[in-house]
Amino acid sequence: MAVSLDRQRKVITGNAAAAYAAMLCRPDVVAAYPITPQSEVVEQLAKFHADGWLDCEYVTVEGENSAQNVVCAATMAGGRAFTATSSYGLVYMYDAMFNTAGYRAPVVMVNVNREPPGIHAVCAGQQDMISVRDTGWVQLVVENCQEILDTVIMAFRLAEDFEIQLPVMVNYDGYYLSFLAESVDIPGIAEVDRYLEVLKSQPRRPRLLPGQAVGCGSHGIGTGYVELRKKHMAAMERVKSKLEEIEEEFAAMFGRKYGGQIEEYRTDDAEILLVTSGSAVGTARTVIDAKRAEGINVGLVKLRLFRPFPRERLSEVLRGRKAIGVLDRSICFGWDCGPLYMEIRALTPEVGIVPMLSFIDGLANMDITKEHIGQMIDAIVSAAQKKSYRQVTWLP
Amino acid sequence: MAEARKRRPRVCDYYQNEDQFARGVALCAGCALELNLRFVSRVLGKDVILVGTPSCSAPVLHGQNTKAWHRHPYYACVMTGVASSATGLTRYYEKAGIEATVVCHTGDGCAMDVGFQTLSGAAERNEKMIYITYDNEGYMNTGIQQSSGTPYGAATTTTPLGQASRGKSTAAKNMPMIVAMHDVPYVATATLSHLEDYAKKLVKAKAAAKEGFAYIHVFCPCVPGWRIPSDASIQVCRVAVRTNYFPLWEKEQGVWRITYKVRDPQPLSELTRLVGKLRHLDEDEVARLQAQVDYRYRVLEALCAAFG
Numbered sequence: 001m002a003v004s005l006d007r008q009r010k011v012i013t014g015n016a017a018a019a020y021a022a023m024l025c026r027p028d029v030v031a032a033y034p035i036t037p038q039s040e041v042v043e044q045l046a047k048f049h050a051d052g053w054l055d056c057e058y059v060t061v062e063g064e065n066s067a068q069n070v071v072c073a074a075t076m077a078g079g080r081a082f083t084a085t086s087s088y089g090l091v092y093m094y095d096a097m098f099n100t101a102g103y104r105a106p107v108v109m110v111n112v113n114r115e116p117p118g119i120h121a122v123c124a125g126q127q128d129m130i131s132v133r134d135t136g137w138v139q140l141v142v143e144n145c146q147e148i149l150d151t152v153i154m155a156f157r158l159a160e161d162f163e164i165q166l167p168v169m170v171n172y173d174g175y176y177l178s179f180l181a182e183s184v185d186i187p188g189i190a191e192v193d194r195y196l197e198v199l200k201s202q203p204r205r206p207r208l209l210p211g212q213a214v215g216c217g218s219h220g221i222g223t224g225y226v227e228l229r230k231k232h233m234a235a236m237e238r239v240k241s242k243l244e245e246i247e248e249e250f251a252a253m254f255g256r257k258y259g260g261q262i263e264e265y266r267t268d269d270a271e272i273l274l275v276t277s278g279s280a281v282g283t284a285r286t287v288i289d290a291k292r293a294e295g296i297n298v299g300l301v302k303l304r305l306f307r308p309f310p311r312e313r314l315s316e317v318l319r320g321r322k323a324i325g326v327l328d329r330s331i332c333f334g335w336d337c338g339p340l341y342m343e344i345r346a347l348t349p350e351v352g353i354v355p356m357l358s359f360i361d362g363l364a365n366m367d368i369t370k371e372h373i374g375q376m377i378d379a380i381v382s383a384a385q386k387k388s389y390r391q392v393t394w395l396p
Numbered sequence: 397m398a399e400a401r402k403r404r405p406r407v408c409d410y411y412q413n414e415d416q417f418a419r420g421v422a423l424c425a426g427c428a429l430e431l432n433l434r435f436v437s438r439v440l441g442k443d444v445i446l447v448g449t450p451s452c453s454a455p456v457l458h459g460q461n462t463k464a465w466h467r468h469p470y471y472a473c474v475m476t477g478v479a480s481s482a483t484g485l486t487r488y489y490e491k492a493g494i495e496a497t498v499v500c501h502t503g504d505g506c507a508m509d510v511g512f513q514t515l516s517g518a519a520e521r522n523e524k525m526i527y528i529t530y531d532n533e534g535y536m537n538t539g540i541q542q543s544s545g546t547p548y549g550a551a552t553t554t555t556p557l558g559q560a561s562r563g564k565s566t567a568a569k570n571m572p573m574i575v576a577m578h579d580v581p582y583v584a585t586a587t588l589s590h591l592e593d594y595a596k597k598l599v600k601a602k603a604a605a606k607e608g609f610a611y612i613h614v615f616c617p618c619v620p621g622w623r624i625p626s627d628a629s630i631q632v633c634r635v636a637v638r639t640n641y642f643p644l645w646e647k648e649q650g651v652w653r654i655t656y657k658v659r660d661p662q663p664l665s666e667l668t669r670l671v672g673k674l675r676h677l678d679e680d681e682v683a684r685l686q687a688q689v690d691y692r693y694r695v696l697e698a699l700c701a702a703f704g
């Protein structure tokens with residue numbers, strides 16, 4: 001592929017969009033291990049590097065666990081680092097992810113959503129990202145190729161912000177987005193430099209350098225540990241407003257924005273709402289339009305920020321509706337429902353008691369079709385009319 | 397006249413700086429690992445960055461809610477991520493043009509078992525670092541369990557003696573040989589009874605780490621784990637060398653060399669007699685261990701003869 005670092009519009013896959021974005025942010029160190037459906041990101045970055053477009057240390061690690069440790073340490077030394085993975089690769093770096101977050105290492109990682117378990121489950125599903133939600137990473141979920149590119153750039157801005165200093169994971173659906181080719185507006189590297197320039201004016205975080213009696217990586221025990229956990233938690237809470245702030249900066253420069261923590265679609269006068277995330281949002285939008293044309297007052301909420309969970313904004317938008325449906329592409333053991341659904345149900349004190357319906361669809365590359373979403377909306381309508389309803393529905 | 401006579405360098409000639417470790421650190425009295433840490437630090441210099449893990453050395457290297465008990469820059473990581481974390485550091489320094497020597501310092505349990513993959517990966521990529529394994533032949537920090545560095549016959553808490561068990565039933569991995577087969581610039585074995593030999597190897601490793609991966613495997617007895625008296629660890633090191641149980645050798649840029657030739661090796665019973673965890677071995681079992689030791693030594697000699 002002919003590469004240019006000037007602004008250009010190109011038809012590229014979601015994976016290529018992630019690789020372009022990472023390259024444009026000039027990482028010092030890239031370390032990643034291939035796994036379907038992410039491999040193209042690794043290959044693309046290797047090619048950018050081989051062709052001299054990407055001036056970084058490119059580490060061909062022997063596994064994801066090492067990839068995560070490499071990028072964590074590289075940022076602790078003061079560098080900018082990027083990695084990408086999926087599914088088993090993500091869970092194979094699980095132990096290291098706790099450290100990256102606990103050390104407040106501002107790593108940026110792309111996770112291309114894919115199911116575990118089963119080595120043949122080489123197919124889309126969000127179970128991987130759900131399973132690492134308590135590692136202390138910021139987690140974003142995106143909908144299309146342009147948003148992948150833009151969000152990876154914003155992820156560096158967010159991760160390295162002095163008030164945040166947390167690793168950020170950008171999630172997008174395997175297959176539906178990883179291999180989907182769309183027309184993408186790719187910014188020039190000079191514009192991206194300008195967007196990230198503000199980071200240079202911020203105080204510099206301590207870094208591990210030779211000759212200094214500085215250590216890193218011990219959380220201590222007892223009160224020392226608790227202090228670091230509290231600070232980590234507070235930084236996580238700051239992500240919510242910071243994300244909206246940096247997205248405004250992004251919009252001012254590049255002319256695109258995504259709503260920050262959540263995006264609302266036709267919610268203003270909606271009596272019922274559907275909440276979902278990832279590539280299903282595009283399909284849902286079309287169905288919402290069709291249902292609106294039929295006279296059903298339905299709106300859509302797209303969840304962009306999964307960790308921290310946008311409690312406040314969600315409570316605000318969900319309050320006062322007659323019924324709410326949540327579409328999950330993964331499952332939640334122990335609660336017998338979808339995991340996003342479970343978290344949204346936890347907002348009941350803020351939102352009020354209304355019917356809440358869990359829809360589990362799209363596991364293992366099963367298409368979340370317009371028909372399915374139509375059925376979901378019909379079920380939410382029926383529940384809003386106080387008819388009896390099924391709390392959890394698996395589709396198809 | 398006296399000036400013309402060439403003085404053999406002494407160990408202290410290799411010291412770069414004062415001891416960088418505090419006194420009274422949280423290691424057992426007579427722990428060989430403590431001497432190893434202090435020695436490595438003095439020979440390699442105080443600027444080197446240490447990378448370490450959960451292990452007996454952890455309380456000293458990390459500190460626990462206190463300052464660490466040394467003045468080195470230090471990076472703590474999980475047992476699975478030592479060589480990879482060191483890679484992250486060195487690659488960034490490389491990119492940023494920062495001159496640094498990064499030294500991984502782990503037990504055999506980390507290097508040979510749970511951290512083996514990443515060590516092998518870093519060696520294969522020829523990452524520029526020094527990896528020092530202090531081999532106390534087991535997981536000591538967690539209570540003296542067997543590792544793949546534990547020798548045949550040794551009693552540990554997971555290979556205990558019992559009606560149906562005579563200790564560990566398989567041999568230890570020949571770890572330095574395995575790393576040597578990665579064809580990295582420098583691999584050596586060393587121990588704390590032969591400090592000049594060890595110091596020279598550290599100096600070579602530091603130079604080699606400018607080009608790629610340097611590995612030193614250090615025989616490092618453990619007082620409670622091996623059931624030896626606290627004043628016996630250095631003696632055990634010496635006997636391990638004299639019995640060829642732990643031969644001192646190096647492989648430098650493809651050239652193999654035994655750096656301390658033992659003229660009349662002592663029988664292995666000299667070692668098994670000293671070390672509590674091996675003392676129960678009967679004649680046949682000692683003979684079996686002796687056969688393993690002899691076999692490995694012949695392999696080493698053959699390599700030195702062919703590529704010396």
Ligand SMILES: Cc1ncc(C[n+]2csc(CCOP(=O)(O)OP(=O)(O)O)c2C)c(N)n1
Binds near residue numbers: 453503510
């Ligand atoms: C992934 C992982 N598994 C298990 C442990 C528990 N653990 C802590 S120290 C240790 C033993 C380390 O053995 P070694 O590396 O030989 O060092 P030594 O204790 O002998 O100094 C183990 C198993 C851990 N910290 N991390």
Ligand code: SF4
Binds near residue numbers: 423424428532620
């Ligand atoms: S248990 Fe062994 S290795 Fe650990 S501190 Fe004591 S003597 Fe040293």
